[in-house]
Amino acid sequence: MMEITEGSHAIAEAVRLCRPQVISAYPITPQTHIVEALADFVANCQLDAEYITVENELSALSACIGASAAGSRTYSATTSQGLALMFEVCFNAAGMRLPIIMSIANRALGAPLSIWNDQQDSISLRDSGWLQFYAEDNQEATDLHLLAYKVAEDHSIQLPAFVCFDGFILSHTYEPVDMLTQEDVDKYLPKFSPYERLDAADPISFGMYATPEYYPEFRYEMDQAQKRAKDVIAKAGKEFGAMFGRDYSALIEGYRLEDADTAIVAMGSICGTIKDAIDEMRVEGKKVGLLKIRVFRPFPSEEIAKMLSHVKRVAVLDKNISLGAKGATALEVRDALYGSTIPVKGYVLGLGGRDVRKKDIKEIVALSEKGQGDIFYGLRKELI
Amino acid sequence: MTEKTCDLFDCGHRACGGCGAALVARLVTKAAGKDSIFVSSTGCMEVFSTPYPETAWKVPWIHSLFENAAAVASGVEASLKKQGRKEKVVIMAGDGATFDIGMICISGAFERGHDFTYICYDNEAYMNTGIQRSGATPYDASTTTSPAGKCSFGNKRQKKDMPAILAAHGAPYVATTSIAYPADLLQKVEKAIATPGPSYVQVHAPCCTGWGFEGEQTIAIAKLAIETGLWVNYEMIDGKVTKVKKVVRKPVEEYLKTQKRFRHLFKPKRQDAEIAAIQAIADKNAEKFGIDIKLPPKKE
Amino acid sequence: MALAVGCRARPGKARDNKTGSWRVFKPVFDHEKCSKCGMCSTLCPEGCIHEDAEGFFDPDYTYCKGCGICAVECPKEAIAMKQEEK
Numbered sequence: 001m002m003e004i005t006e007g008s009h010a011i012a013e014a015v016r017l018c019r020p021q022v023i024s025a026y027p028i029t030p031q032t033h034i035v036e037a038l039a040d041f042v043a044n045c046q047l048d049a050e051y052i053t054v055e056n057e058l059s060a061l062s063a064c065i066g067a068s069a070a071g072s073r074t075y076s077a078t079t080s081q082g083l084a085l086m087f088e089v090c091f092n093a094a095g096m097r098l099p100i101i102m103s104i105a106n107r108a109l110g111a112p113l114s115i116w117n118d119q120q121d122s123i124s125l126r127d128s129g130w131l132q133f134y135a136e137d138n139q140e141a142t143d144l145h146l147l148a149y150k151v152a153e154d155h156s157i158q159l160p161a162f163v164c165f166d167g168f169i170l171s172h173t174y175e176p177v178d179m180l181t182q183e184d185v186d187k188y189l190p191k192f193s194p195y196e197r198l199d200a201a202d203p204i205s206f207g208m209y210a211t212p213e214y215y216p217e218f219r220y221e222m223d224q225a226q227k228r229a230k231d232v233i234a235k236a237g238k239e240f241g242a243m244f245g246r247d248y249s250a251l252i253e254g255y256r257l258e259d260a261d262t263a264i265v266a267m268g269s270i271c272g273t274i275k276d277a278i279d280e281m282r283v284e285g286k287k288v289g290l291l292k293i294r295v296f297r298p299f300p301s302e303e304i305a306k307m308l309s310h311v312k313r314v315a316v317l318d319k320n321i322s323l324g325a326k327g328a329t330a331l332e333v334r335d336a337l338y339g340s341t342i343p344v345k346g347y348v349l350g351l352g353g354r355d356v357r358k359k360d361i362k363e364i365v366a367l368s369e370k371g372q373g374d375i376f377y378g379l380r381k382e383l384i
Numbered sequence: 385m386t387e388k389t390c391d392l393f394d395c396g397h398r399a400c401g402g403c404g405a406a407l408v409a410r411l412v413t414k415a416a417g418k419d420s421i422f423v424s425s426t427g428c429m430e431v432f433s434t435p436y437p438e439t440a441w442k443v444p445w446i447h448s449l450f451e452n453a454a455a456v457a458s459g460v461e462a463s464l465k466k467q468g469r470k471e472k473v474v475i476m477a478g479d480g481a482t483f484d485i486g487m488i489c490i491s492g493a494f495e496r497g498h499d500f501t502y503i504c505y506d507n508e509a510y511m512n513t514g515i516q517r518s519g520a521t522p523y524d525a526s527t528t529t530s531p532a533g534k535c536s537f538g539n540k541r542q543k544k545d546m547p548a549i550l551a552a553h554g555a556p557y558v559a560t561t562s563i564a565y566p567a568d569l570l571q572k573v574e575k576a577i578a579t580p581g582p583s584y585v586q587v588h589a590p591c592c593t594g595w596g597f598e599g600e601q602t603i604a605i606a607k608l609a610i611e612t613g614l615w616v617n618y619e620m621i622d623g624k625v626t627k628v629k630k631v632v633r634k635p636v637e638e639y640l641k642t643q644k645r646f647r648h649l650f651k652p653k654r655q656d657a658e659i660a661a662i663q664a665i666a667d668k669n670a671e672k673f674g675i676d677i678k679l680p681p682k683k684e
Numbered sequence: 685m686a687l688a689v690g691c692r693a694r695p696g697k698a699r700d701n702k703t704g705s706w707r708v709f710k711p712v713f714d715h716e717k718c719s720k721c722g723m724c725s726t727l728c729p730e731g732c733i734h735e736d737a738e739g740f741f742d743p744d745y746t747y748c749k750g751c752g753i754c755a756v757e758c759p760k761e762a763i764a765m766k767q768e769e770k
Contacts, residue, residue, distance in 0.1 A: 021466040022459060050462035055492030059455035062448060062489065066423065066459025069446050072466060074459070092448055097690035158689060195689065198444040198460065200419045200471050205439035207447035208691050214436050217687055391731045396698035399729060401706060401749035406729035433698075436691050440698040566726050600752030600765075603727055 003179050007138040007170040008033030010177045011103060014142040016047045017185040018101075018149050021072035021192075024052040024063035028082040029115045030167040031105040035077055057082035061089040061100070068098040069206050071197035073149070076100065079167055080107035080114075083121045093160045094129030094222065096207055097195075099152035100160040101145060102130075105167040106268070106319075108352040116353020117167045119268060119319040123296075123328045129222050131161035131229055132297040134267040138175040140294070141165040143240065146180075146189055147248050150236040155195050157225050157232055166269040166319075168353070180244060188243055226298040233295060251295035252303050256282065260289030262365050263308050265333050266317040267293045270356055274317075277361035288365055293329065301336040308337060314344040315368040321348045326374065345373020354378065392418060397440040399432040402599020404589030404606065405478070407563045408505040409433065412476065412587075413443055415573035416501075420472045421464075423457040425481030426450040428512040428591075429505060444471070451485040453477045454493035454502065461498045472577050473500035480510040483519035483544050494553035494582045501576045501583045504546065507591040515594040519544040522614065523665060524658055525645045527594075532648035537658050542665060550584040551623045557581075558620040562588035564606035568617060568629070575619075588615050596644020608639040613666035616673045630677045633670060636663045703730065707750035709765040715740045717762035724754035724763065 003010075012034045015023075023042075025035045041047035050067075054060045057078050064074040078086065083104060093100055104122045108114035122132060133148055135141035141163065148161040165171060196204055210218055234249040241247025255275050257263060264274055271292045281288045291307055293300070308314055314337070318327025325331070330346025337344055347364050350356045360378060367373060392413035399406035405428050413422070422445040424430045430447045433440040448456045457475045464471055477486060482504040490502070509527045510516040517530040521539045526532040530539040547558045557579040559572040569587060576583035590606050592599040609615035610631060617629035637659060640646040649655045649662075670676050713724075724741050725733040732747040733754060743754070755763040 022462045024459060024462075048466075050466050052458055052462055053496065054455065054458070055495070056488055058452060059458070059489050059492055062452035062455035063459030063462065065448050065452075066446065066456035066461075067463040068459075069456075070421070070460045070463035070467075072463035074463075088449060089452065095691070096448070196692065198421045198446055198471075200421070200444055202694075203418075203442055203444045204692050204694055205434055205441050205445045205447075206690065206692050208434040208436040208439060208693060209431060209447075210436045210691055214687065214691075218691055221687060221689070393731060394695060394698045395730050395732045395744065395747035396701040396703060397730075398701065398703070401729075401751035402753055403729045403751075407727065410729065410731045411726075434693075437688065437693045438697040438701055439693045439695055442695040563727075598752070600756045602729075602751075602753055603757050 001179055002176050004174050004176050006033065006172060006174050007141055007165065008172065009037055010138050010142045010179065011145060012037035012041070013179060014145045015075050016041050017180060017182055018146060018189055019073065020049055020075040022050045022052065022064070022067035022074045023076070024054055024060045024067065024074065025076045026054050026057045026060045026078065026082060028079055030107060030171045031077045031079050031103065033171065034103060057085040058089050061086045061093060061102070064100045065089070065093050065096060065098055068100050069096070069198050071194045071199070073192035074100050077103035077105070079105045080109050080121045083125065084109060087125070090125050090128045090130060095218070097158040098160060099158055101148050101152060102160065102162055103145070104162045104164040105171045106164050107167040114352040117169050118351045118353065119164070122162050122164045123320040126297055126328060129159060129226070130297065131159055131226070133161065133163050133295055134293065135163065135165040135170060136269060136271045136292060138170055138173070138177050139246070141170055142177055143246060143248065146185060147233070147236055147240060149189055151229060151232050153192060154232050157229050158195055159222070159225050159229070164268070169269045184244065188240065229298050230300070251300040252307060253292045253294060254307055255290040255292065257289030257291060257307065259287055261287040261312040262368055263289050263291050263311040263314045264317060264361070264365070265291045265293065265314060265329060267296060267329065268319065270317060270319065270350065273356055273358055274361050277358040280358065281362060281365065286365065299332050304333060304336045308342065309340070311342060313368050314342060315364055315373065316344060316346045317364070318346055318348050319350040321351065343371065347373060347375060347377040349377040392442045394440040394442055396438065397433045398435065399428070400593050400599065402592045402602045404563050404591055404602050405429050405505045405507060406432070408587050408589050409476065411563070411566055411569050412474065412503050412573050415570045416443070416472060416474050416577060418443060419470060420474050421460055423453050423460060423473065423475045425453040425477035425486060427478035427481055428507070429476060429478065431512055450481055452489050453481060454486060454489040457500045458493045458496065458498045461500050474577065475500060475502045477502070477504055478511070479504060479506040479508060479520035480518045483546055491553065494550055494555055497554065497581050499580055499582070501573070501585065503573065504584070504586045505589045506586050507589045507594060509594050511591050511594045523662060524649060526648055527645070537655065538648065547584065547586055547620060551620050555582050555584050556622055557583040560586045560615070560617055562606045562610060562615060562617060564588070564603055564610060565617065572619065596647070597642055601642065605639070605642055608634070608642065612636045612639040613670045613675055614639060616669050616675055618673055625673065628673045628675055630675050632677050632679065636666050702746050703749050704746045707748060707768055709750045709752060710745070710768040711743055711748065711750065711752070711754055711763050712766050713742055714762045714764070717760045719760050721759060723757055723759065727753050727757050729753065
């Protein structure tokens, strides 16, 4: 049913419909509306879950680890400073192969302190083993939570997942969203069936330590699970499409890319702005297209190389920067195109919530046509 | 106390010979029984009991990180509650994980009042990483980060009063015990487990490797700690001290001279002022808890 | 043997580690002196002292590390530590 709703509320409702048994989260701007909405659901008997009001983020994810290992579907949400605080717990959760789902309302990392959007937080955990989904709009932000649970809980995967959506830009804006019913979701997402659990009837030791004799193979197995996730996402995404009319089987999506000379590569809400800019540039006769990345981990290297094989140039937008090097997406796209002669340039923009407008996209395309890139785009020259 | 014959902590673990913590693991699993789920912090006990693929635990067990056992246990407890399951949640953490790095998680978990039992095996330093000082290290004990030397007598602070801190959080049952008196340990752990809400039991577990004594003396030294008043066995029900083990007190020197970590108080020169300061700590404990058995006056 | 997902294990394999090889001294139990109090079994950090059919106690030398706690704590001094001939 179509509803005009705030992104946070749509996400909270999607999570409610997934029937998590244990919710454990610490409030942090701009995720607060989600955790508040969930608390409200529990208080009004609309969600039968244990809601743990933890005292900090590392406890939030730690409690999810305990609950998931004990056999419950779990949920948490955070961003920026909170995600950074649970850094070691993220690696731990992935290594313990627990299918925890965590919403990330992407926000810049301090210092300097910032509450506004960029993607540095989740990007900085790309090594952790968590699957990473990025939403373009509130519909995707909502749907991707269901997809994430289904994929993470698959016994061939058993990895936790971030569902990322730009803080404030998506979390706090009202958009039309097609909300599913409980009946719909129960059909798509069955009851959680853990591969193994803490159980007195069949005692298992979880989280043992591994000597050099064993450690590398454990890490290899996790990498293999990430790679397998591509097919599991395709299958689960296709099933979603068959049931609800929105197909999520592809890890990447092209927009007017088939005949493009210039390809823009981006993730998240910026894709909406880019699509509008592309439509305007097309009217002016410029053949520009967008490659939207919806799944960042596992990184769809081969798929990207294939989709970009015909273009003349690639402009990769990053709302993150590996200080001293480059934006993460630019580096990984360049790696995907290794061996090809197609020039790939990166543009770091939108950091700390600096607005990105259609004219910025057009300017970047112009820079790309001139072969200029690998820059911080849109700096205020008078400040530096 | 019920009859418990099966051993839920297996042979073949890699603890040092004479390890106090290993005995704590055996006794606590015995008290908890098989319908329990154990949550361990990183530390000696976790390391000597679970090198993949060898595990000594015959109960369900989970280890996550150094500081978060209380938070992980909160999640386990919430999950069991939602599933309507009856297993008891027991946390096993050393003094490092409890007094120091785990403070945030423990404070939060106790404040929320989860139904679990937190057992701290207190060997008075970060033993697993090589004997560094913790908030539980006693005054003047030499550790690698509070070493005795030409201008130091060792650890400058007294033990942090964790039982009082957790009683202040509203823990309905708090107790201290020791491997010196296994029947007392079993009884207190059973009581802690049976008490709804968050219980805390701090178990004195002397460490032969870290304190510097022969492994065969572990129990004897644990007894001396109590007999000198440097460790007090007591219970707190809803924040009030109810039961205290009374002793005919021995001078602290008898305890200190058995361990290399206090050797600097006697060699190369006897440090009377320091020994007196430690005696004062014991005397203060004695007065606070009323541990002295009043002997009848000697007849002339 | 393939790895267990998530670095987990079911009980049993600890027994593959025969810690009896650590010993320098070996406890020898004298049943003549033994009062069957069971303190040795209670206090053994390995849990390798077991009661026999008659109620006496004996160590499992496969796992006994020779720490000597049983010998020190036995109220009847029924246990003696002897240097082991290897």
